[in-house]
Amino acid sequence: MSLRMVFMLAGLGLGSLPLAAQNASPSQAPSEDPRDRGGVYALHVKAKTVILDVVVTDKQGHAVTNLTQDSFTILEDRQPQRITSFERPGVHPLAGDVRIESTADLDRKAPGAPVDLIVLDEINTRFEDMAFARYSLKKYLDAQPGKLSQPTMLVAVDLHHMTVLKDYTQDKASILSALNRHLSQYPYHLDTSSWTAERFSAAFGALMQVAEATVGHPGHKNMIWIGRGFPDVRTDTMQPEDEAQLADAIELCINMLRDARITLYSVDPAGVPSAPTPDVDGVDVADPFGGNFQFNDVAAATGGKAFFGRNDVNVEIGASVRDGASFYTLSYTPTDASDAAKPFRRIRVVMKDPSLRAVAREGYYAPRASVASNTKSPSIADRSKFDLLGASETTLIYDGVPIALSRSEKDPAVIRLHIGREGIAWAGVGAEQTAKLQILYAIFDRKDKLLSRTAKDLAVKNSSNPDEPDSQPGDINLLFRLPRNEAAARLRVVVRMTDSGKVGAANLDISAAK
Numbered sequence: 001m002s003l004r005m006v007f008m009l010a011g012l013g014l015g016s017l018p019l020a021a022q023n024a025s026p027s028q029a030p031s032e033d034p035r036d037r038g039g040v041y042a043l044h045v046k047a048k049t050v051i052l053d054v055v056v057t058d059k060q061g062h063a064v065t066n067l068t069q070d071s072f073t074i075l076e077d078r079q080p081q082r083i084t085s086f087e088r089p090g091v092h093p094l095a096g097d098v099r100i101e102s103t104a105d106l107d108r109k110a111p112g113a114p115v116d117l118i119v120l121d122e123i124n125t126r127f128e129d130m131a132f133a134r135y136s137l138k139k140y141l142d143a144q145p146g147k148l149s150q151p152t153m154l155v156a157v158d159l160h161h162m163t164v165l166k167d168y169t170q171d172k173a174s175i176l177s178a179l180n181r182h183l184s185q186y187p188y189h190l191d192t193s194s195w196t197a198e199r200f201s202a203a204f205g206a207l208m209q210v211a212e213a214t215v216g217h218p219g220h221k222n223m224i225w226i227g228r229g230f231p232d233v234r235t236d237t238m239q240p241e242d243e244a245q246l247a248d249a250i251e252l253c254i255n256m257l258r259d260a261r262i263t264l265y266s267v268d269p270a271g272v273p274s275a276p277t278p279d280v281d282g283v284d285v286a287d288p289f290g291g292n293f294q295f296n297d298v299a300a301a302t303g304g305k306a307f308f309g310r311n312d313v314n315v316e317i318g319a320s321v322r323d324g325a326s327f328y329t330l331s332y333t334p335t336d337a338s339d340a341a342k343p344f345r346r347i348r349v350v351m352k353d354p355s356l357r358a359v360a361r362e363g364y365y366a367p368r369a370s371v372a373s374n375t376k377s378p379s380i381a382d383r384s385k386f387d388l389l390g391a392s393e394t395t396l397i398y399d400g401v402p403i404a405l406s407r408s409e410k411d412p413a414v415i416r417l418h419i420g421r422e423g424i425a426w427a428g429v430g431a432e433q434t435a436k437l438q439i440l441y442a443i444f445d446r447k448d449k450l451l452s453r454t455a456k457d458l459a460v461k462n463s464s465n466p467d468e469p470d471s472q473p474g475d476i477n478l479l480f481r482l483p484r485n486e487a488a489a490r491l492r493v494v495v496r497m498t499d500s501g502k503v504g505a506a507n508l509d510i511s512a513a514k
Contacts, residue, residue: 049084050076050334053220053263053303053327054349054360063326064356065089072358073350076334087329092219099170100151103397104404106168107217114220115151115168116321117210117262121227122158122184123202125269130184133226133269136313138179143314146172150222150325154178155396157206159189159198162394199231204253207264207298209390211256212503216399216423221262222324223304224317229266229295250298251343251365257302258364263327264299265320268308303361323359384438384496388455391494391505392442401495401504413482415508417493421474425499426462433462435476436498443482446489446511457498482510 052074056064069086092112100106106113118137122130151168154175166178189195214221238246257264296306305323307316334345344365349358391398401423408414417439426433440455460476482488491508 051331052360055323055327056358071352075348081332085331089326102167112219117223118154119225120156125227129269139314140317159202164395196231211260213396213398215260223262223264224320225266264302264304266299266306267316269313301362387496388440398503398505400502403504405508417478419476438496440494442492443488444490445487
C-alpha cells in the first residue's frame with residue numbers, strides 16, 4: 001500500500017503574486033531550511049534545550065501540584081540530566097480581568113498561558129459516533145462555568161478541510177453556539193478501505209498543521225482529539241520505501257508537536273463495542289488497537305493519554321482538560337551532544353517519591369543519516385509547498401510569524417500586510433539587512449469555495465517607514481491590490497520565512513472591497 005503522504009506535493013504549481021512592496025524584490029534560490037535535506041525537522045542536540053511538560057499523579061490518579069525541583073530526576077537514554085529550569089503548575093494564570101476572545105488576544109494579553117485545543121475528528125470517526133462525541137462535548141461544557149479557566153479553541157477536521165469553529169475564547173456559550181451550528185457530513189470514505197491512505201494522510205496533516213499554526217504561542221497546548229484518529233496501518237504489508245516514508249512522517253510529526261509544546265489526548269467516542277465491525281477487507285475498524293501504528297502511540301509520545309472503550313466520554317474530556325492544566329515545566333540541555341546516537345532519544349522522568357507517577361513525552365527524534373540520503377524524501381521546495389498550501393486551506397490562525405491584514409481607507413481594494421519583527425530573521429548588517437520570505441494569498445467566496453490562489457518568493461530590505469501606522473524598526477509592510485471579483489468574500493494570506501521555516505496566516509473579510 002502506498003501512503004501518498006500529505007507532504008509529497010510534487011506537481012502542485014503556484015503562480016506569481018502581484019505585490020506592490022516597498023523595498024521588495026523577487027528572491028533567487030531559497031536559502032537552506034533548518035530542517036535536514038530529507039525534509040524532516042532535525043533536532044541538533046548540542047544547540048537545543050529540551051522542554052518537558054510533566055503531569056504527576058498519585059495512586060488514585062489525582063494530580064499532584066505542590067512538588068519541588070528535587071522531586072524530579074530526568075533521564076535521557078538512561079543518562080541523568082541536569083535540570084536547568086523548573087516551574088510549578090499554574091505559574092502563568094490569567095488575571096481575573098483578562099478575557100481572551102481570539103488568537104490575537106492570546107498572543108498580546110497572555111503569551112505564556114496554557115490553552116486547550118478541542119478537535120472534532122470527522123475523518124476516521126463513524127457518523128453515529130460523531131453525534132455521540134458532540135453530545136458528550138456539550139455535556140462536558142454544560143458543567144463548566146460561563147468563563148472557562150483556559151482559552152479554548154474548537155476545530156473540526158474532515159477528509160478535505162480543517163475548520164475553526166471557534167477561535168480561542170473563554171466564553172463557554174460561544175463554543176456551545178459554534179458546536180450547535182456545525183453540521184457534520186456523512187463519512188462515505190469509511191465504507192471501504194480504498195480511502196485508507198487519504199484518511200491517514202488527512203489525520204497526520206491535521207496534527208502537523210495545528211503544530212505549525214500554534215508554535216508561535218510559547219505556552220503549553222493541550223490538544224483533545226475527539227475521534228478515532230488514524231485508520232489501521234499495517235506496516236507488515238508495506239513496501240520498504242513506503243515504510244521508510246512512514247518513519248520519516250512520524251519523526252516529523254512528533255518533533256513538530258514537541259516544538260509547539262502540544263500534549264495530545266485522544267478520546268475515542270465509540271464507547272464499549274458490542275461486536276467487532278470489520279470492513280470489506282476484514283479489518284476490525286472499531287478496534288482502537290487494530291493496526292501496527294495507532295493514534296494512541298502519538299498521544300503517548302507527546303506525554304498524553306488515549307481514552308477508549310468507555311461510555312462516559314464527557315468524563316474523559318474533563319480528565320484530559322484537568323491533566324493539561326496540572327503540568328510542571330522542566331528543561332535541560334542534553335549531556336550527549338552527539339547527533340550520531342540513536343535516532344530516538346528516550347526520556348524518562350523518575351520521581352523521588354515512588355508512589356507518584358510522572359507522565360511526560362517519551363522522547364524526541366535526532367537526525368538520521370538515512371533520512372538525509374533518502375532521495376524519495378520530500379525536498380525543501382516540497383516542504384515549502386506543504387506549509388503554504390496547507391495553511392491556505394484552513395481558517396486556522398498561524399502565529400509562528402505575527403501578521404496583520406487591513407484595508408486602505410482611501411482604496412478598499414488595496415490590502416496592507418504587516419509582518420511583526422518578532423517573526424523575521426534578518427540577515428546582514430545595517431541598510432543591507434534582508435529577509436527572504438514566501439507569500440501566498442487565496443481568495444474565497446461566501447461558501448468558502450476557492451476562487452484564486454497565487455504566491456511568490458520575496459527578498460525584502462530592512463527599511464522601516466515611520467509613516468506606517470503601528471510600525472516599528474524591523475517590521476515589514478507590504479501593499480498589494482486585490483483582483484476584482486464580485487464573488488470574493490474572504491482573503492487568506494500566508495507568510496513563510498524562508499530561513500526559519502516559520503509560518504504566519506490570517507484572514508480578512510473582503511466582501512465589501514469591491
